[in-house]
Amino acid sequence: MQIIVAGAGIVGVSCAIWLQRAGHDVTIVDKAGPASGTSHGNAGVLAAGAVIPVTTPGLMWKAPGMLWDKDAPLFLKWRYLPKLIPFLAKYLTYTTDEHVDHYGAAMSTLLHDSVDQHMALARGTGAEKYISADDYCFGYSTQAAFAADKYSWDKRTAAGFAYDVIDGETYAQYDPAYGNAFAVVVRCKGHGRISDPGAYVKTLADHFVDQGGKLLIQNITDIAVENGEITHLKTANGDMTADRIVFGLGPWSKTIAHKLGVKVPFESERGYHIEMTNPSQMPKSPMMVASGKFVITPMEGRLRAAGVVEFGGLEYGPSDAPFALLKRQVKAIFPDLTYDDLIEWMGHRPAPADSLPVIGANNAGGKSYSAFGHQHVGLTGGPKTGRIIADLIDGKKPNIDLAPFDPRKHAAQ
DSSP: OEEEEEOOSHHHHHHHHHHHHTTOEEEEEESSOTTOSHHHHSOOEEOTTOOOOSOOTTHHHHHHHHHTOTTSSEEEOGGGHHHHHHHHHHHGGGOSHHHHHHHHHHHHHHHTTHHHHHHHHHTTTTGGGGEEEOOEEEEESSHHHHHHTHHHHHHHHHTTOOEEEEEHHHHHHHOGGGTTSOSEEEEESSOEEESOHHHHHHHHHHHHHHTTOEEEEOOEEEEEEETTEEEEEEETTEEEOOSEEEEOOGGGOHHHHHHTTOOOOEEEEEEEEEEEESOSOOOSSOEEETTTTEEEEEETTEEEEEEEEEEOTTTSOOOHHHHHHHHHHHHHHOTTOOOSEEEEEEEEEEEETTOOOEEEESSTTOSEEEEEOOGGGHHHHHHHHHHHHHHHHTTOOOSSOOGGGOGGGGTTO
């Protein structure tokens, strides 16, 4: 079967490799090449326990104050607000305890075995060297800050995720890099790390090509649809057809999804990172700095601080304030840190209003499939998403409940 995968991030490359392994003739189409977006710039954490959405109860009342606090990890391009209002109206309807439980139950099935899924995807590709099993830590500057996060930790406990709560002094015996920055550290078990996300995805893509797959660098300009079903892709280099087409375009998925009848309420959630090359201090494990909602991750020859949330669409350039926040927070944690160079990066996370990724056939005919919308956990959930898509195309029933991710649940919206 001839299959086109639109998108060359971790989700698209994972889909392509699993489909190739199933014996299909697969072509990846991407406007810029493998790992050119968020798959390069993410925090590099395999966050198996990322089962709490941003939309927790109380967000509606906290968010306005956060937008005016220069030290809060929420930002907005104010000129984008008129376009954002319809999405926000839907987004904020999910700030309920019931939805947190629904999201957690669904995402647990997708993420819980992420390290094993990455190892299975990478086996024999040369990309294995980038994967390691590491604790994912959360650092709190005060006991009160940890206590304020009780809701999320209770939810993770109920979901069966294992973690240890220790004082900062004890943690510093394991990793002295943080000194006395934290009063409480939570060490989450069963997680992992990718030491260079961009190189990792590119190595996977190179293996795909070495095995006979095709990678085309060209822009998808539109799709043609007849009777609700896709007939072909329109690209800058001409039309493309295939037996099946998989859409893994991340934050650029909305327009095509809507044309296919998948009316998912959707926005770009802009993320930022700063990266210090050849740093004088290198922590041992990824650390979520709770006060700034960003992650410090040791990478190959670099220390990356990645995270925060900004709503501002796909067209506007980076803002200064998120970079300034990251720099202040890193300076506070590592006051004596030196490095050769500092790199700034901004990218786009694909964010459905209900925070749940869209995975599955777009209609009963099964000509096209969606694989996008993973928000903060595209790297974590990418390999399993690719395996699910390959199983669905081959008529196999995946061993998880896909109803929460079904594209067709958005058809009537």
